[in-house]
Amino acid sequence: MEQKTRIHAEDGKQELLITRDFALPLPLLFTAYTDPEIVAQWMGTRVLTLDNRVHGSWRFETTDPKGNKHGFNGVIHEFETNRKITRTFEMENTPFSPWIEYLEFESLDGDTSRLTMQPVYRSVEQRDRLLQLPFAQGIQMAHNRIQEIFSKPK
Amino acid sequence: MNLRRDAFQAIADPTRRAILLLVASQAMTAGAIAANFDTARPTVSRHLQILTECELLGQQQQGREMYYHINAKKMKEVAEFIEPFRMIWEHRFNKLESIMKKYKARK
Numbered sequence: 001m002e003q004k005t006r007i008h009a010e011d012g013k014q015e016l017l018i019t020r021d022f023a024l025p026l027p028l029l030f031t032a033y034t035d036p037e038i039v040a041q042w043m044g045t046r047v048l049t050l051d052n053r054v055h056g057s058w059r060f061e062t063t064d065p066k067g068n069k070h071g072f073n074g075v076i077h078e079f080e081t082n083r084k085i086t087r088t089f090e091m092e093n094t095p096f097s098p099w100i101e102y103l104e105f106e107s108l109d110g111d112t113s114r115l116t117m118q119p120v121y122r123s124v125e126q127r128d129r130l131l132q133l134p135f136a137q138g139i140q141m142a143h144n145r146i147q148e149i150f151s152k153p154k
Numbered sequence: 155m156n157l158r159r160d161a162f163q164a165i166a167d168p169t170r171r172a173i174l175l176l177v178a179s180q181a182m183t184a185g186a187i188a189a190n191f192d193t194a195r196p197t198v199s200r201h202l203q204i205l206t207e208c209e210l211l212g213q214q215q216q217g218r219e220m221y222y223h224i225n226a227k228k229m230k231e232v233a234e235f236i237e238p239f240r241m242i243w244e245h246r247f248n249k250l251e252s253i254m255k256k257y258k259a260r261k
Contacts, residue, residue, distance in 0.1 A: 003240075003244060004244065004247065004248075005240055005243045005244040005247055007236055007239065007240045007243070009236055018243060020243070020247045022247070022250070022251050022254075023251060023255075024251060024254050024255070024258070025258075028254045028257065028258055029250075029254065031254070031257070032250045032253070032254050038253060038254070038257065041249070041253050042246055042249040042250040042253055043246065044246075115247075130239075131236050131239050132239075133239070134238035134239045134241070134242050
């Protein structure tokens with residue numbers, strides 16, 4: 001399958017550049033970020049608050065397979081319909097400091113649009129640790145499997 | 155660049171990740187590795203071949219036996235790579251796109 005999402009993580013910088021082109025007109029792409037019901041669907045989260053305005057706040061809550069709840073929240077600093085959202089992003093109860101995200105939405109032609117996400121983290125170390133989280137989880141899954149194999153009676 | 159991508163395909167498989175974790179603690183022969191899996195021996199051999207080809211495992215002859223060991227340098231390179239992170243966003247955005255296509259049809 002074609003890879004449409006590009007991530008640019010320059011060495012030694014505390015930010016990422018994530019870009020994705022969608023086969024969607026710009027207003028539909030923007031709606032996917034502002035309609036709480038739709039955000040809940042594609043992010044796989046409960047949307048507790050999503051106040052789409054300058055100084056408005058947002059809060060999401062996800063439940064992992066073990067039933068643990070994880071909270072995420074932030075404040076919206078800039079909000080321009082079909083153009084941009086600037087918001088802070090905090091992962092609650094983790095060692096990660098809140099970061100700021102610049103989301104830019106643009107129309108490519110009538111039927112396609114582009115999202116550019118630029119999260120800026122507190123430090124290069126925090127960015128790199130966040131980037132490695134999904135890999136670490138993959139290894140953890142393999143580790144659990146190994147334990148299953150070893151605990152199986154021969 | 156190609157090698158890196160191959161290494162990622164290699165670790166995408168749960169059995170191969172399990173093999174890497176096994177060998178991480180000590181160098182092992184193919185037979186000793188295969189003894190830890192229910193999978194058929196030729197299947198394990200194939201996994202070992204793939205892991206060796208993309209340089210995640212190295213081979214060393216000791217007497218009559220061939221031992222497999224972890225190539226730590228290559229593992230680090232893969233661990234630092236961002237593909238699993240990218241995949242999460244790829245899945246999320248694909249979902250966003252398909253939801254909004256239906257949303258468009260509904261309106």
